[in-house]
Amino acid sequence: MTTDRSIIVDSLGVGLATGAYGVSFGAISTASGLSVLQTCVVSLLVFTGASQFAFVGIVASGGNPLTGALTAVLLGSRNLFYGVSMAPRLDLDPAARLATAHFVIDESTAMGVTRETTRQARLGFYWTGISIFVLWNLTTFAGALAGDAIGDPRTYGLDAAVGAAFLGLLWPRLASWRGRLVALIGAAVAMGLVPLTTAGLPIVIGGAVAVLAGLLWRPVAA
Amino acid sequence: MTTVWAGIAIMVVGCFALKYAGLSVPPSVLQHPLTVRAVELIPAGLLGALIAVQVLADGSAVRVDARLLALGVAAVLLALRVPFLPMVVASALVAALVRQL
Numbered sequence: 617m618t619t620d621r622s623i624i625v626d627s628l629g630v631g632l633a634t635g636a637y638g639v640s641f642g643a644i645s646t647a648s649g650l651s652v653l654q655t656c657v658v659s660l661l662v663f664t665g666a667s668q669f670a671f672v673g674i675v676a677s678g679g680n681p682l683t684g685a686l687t688a689v690l691l692g693s694r695n696l697f698y699g700v701s702m703a704p705r706l707d708l709d710p711a712a713r714l715a716t717a718h719f720v721i722d723e724s725t726a727m728g729v730t731r732e733t734t735r736q737a738r739l740g741f742y743w744t745g746i747s748i749f750v751l752w753n754l755t756t757f758a759g760a761l762a763g764d765a766i767g768d769p770r771t772y773g774l775d776a777a778v779g780a781a782f783l784g785l786l787w788p789r790l791a792s793w794r795g796r797l798v799a800l801i802g803a804a805v806a807m808g809l810v811p812l813t814t815a816g817l818p819i820v821i822g823g824a825v826a827v828l829a830g831l832l833w834r835p836v837a838a
Numbered sequence: 839m840t841t842v843w844a845g846i847a848i849m850v851v852g853c854f855a856l857k858y859a860g861l862s863v864p865p866s867v868l869q870h871p872l873t874v875r876a877v878e879l880i881p882a883g884l885l886g887a888l889i890a891v892q893v894l895a896d897g898s899a900v901r902v903d904a905r906l907l908a909l910g911v912a913a914v915l916l917a918l919r920v921p922f923l924p925m926v927v928a929s930a931l932v933a934a935l936v937r938q939l
Binding site for chain 2: 633636637639640649650654657658661662663664666667669670671673674675677678680681682684685686687688689690691692693694695696697698699700702703704706708710713714716717718720770771772773774775776777778779780781782783784785786787789790794795798799800801802803804805806807810811812815818819820821822823824825826827830831
């Protein structure tokens with residue numbers, strides 16, 4: 617029997633650990649050329665980490681911000697399915713759905729979706745989502761000021777930090793062969809397209825080709 | 839600068855719409871197996887592509903430099919189950935140090 621208290625404590629733990637990444641987002645974002653205000657607006661109003669990193673990564677590499685936004689929204693598509701799995705567990709009326717949607721992210725879903733009662737699903741979901749939201753925005757602001765102050769991001773390896781952040785987000789998806797294959801094809805196609813297309817497009821096309829390959833791939837039974 | 843704001847606006851609207859739609863649509867609409875599988879694969883494909891471009895692209899050229907070494911360090915640290923933030927910081931420091939040499 618899971619107690620309400622243990623759900624809240626676990627949720628706050630996840631909230632602290634995840635909310636702290638905001639500092640890396642803030643620093644990378646302003647080092648990528650976004651202003652402190654733009655960086656904070658992104659964390660406040662977009663609030664879904666992988667999409668935010670993708671947007672600033674593409675802007676930093678000279679890509680069109682609109683391509684960056686498209687990539688970010690595609691990455692955010694998983695939140696659609698998190699919403700679908702959370703809806704029956706949270707059992708919300710229309711007004712509550714509008715107020716809740718912003719907090720539908722990887723971690724809040726993970727901490728809410730496994731609960732057996734509506735009450736405990738809500739506890740896990742909201743404590744995780746809201747604690748991440750508060751901390752993520754505070755740390756984004758701190759990181760944004762730091763990134764703005766240090767000048768050339770290359771001196772501190774901040775450009776390399778973006779690749780490391782993406783790899784950290786990708787890592788859990790490399791557990792399966794299909795995940796590894798899709799990531800590898802995405803990387804290979806994107807790299808091949810870098811000399812041929814404008815910045816940003818290799819990511820969208822590489823991602824699309826990789827997903828298609830992943831759907832078509834049938835592992836041969838050993 | 840204006841284009842950056844436009845991109846942010848699209849992202850804000852698009853990302854919120856996806857979250858809200860998920861909570862609101864009847865589950866049956868999105869339960870086609872092909873849709874479910876495609877969405878499961880999107881993050882791996884896009885993140886793979888993002889990593890390649892972030893680590894190897896320099897404008898329209900492919901260039902191997904300190905970034906690739908930093909990515910290798912990140913991979914080793916992730917395999918050792920080092921948490922996200924220390925992993926990112928260590929990876930950035932390696933790139934910074936290599937550039938000082």
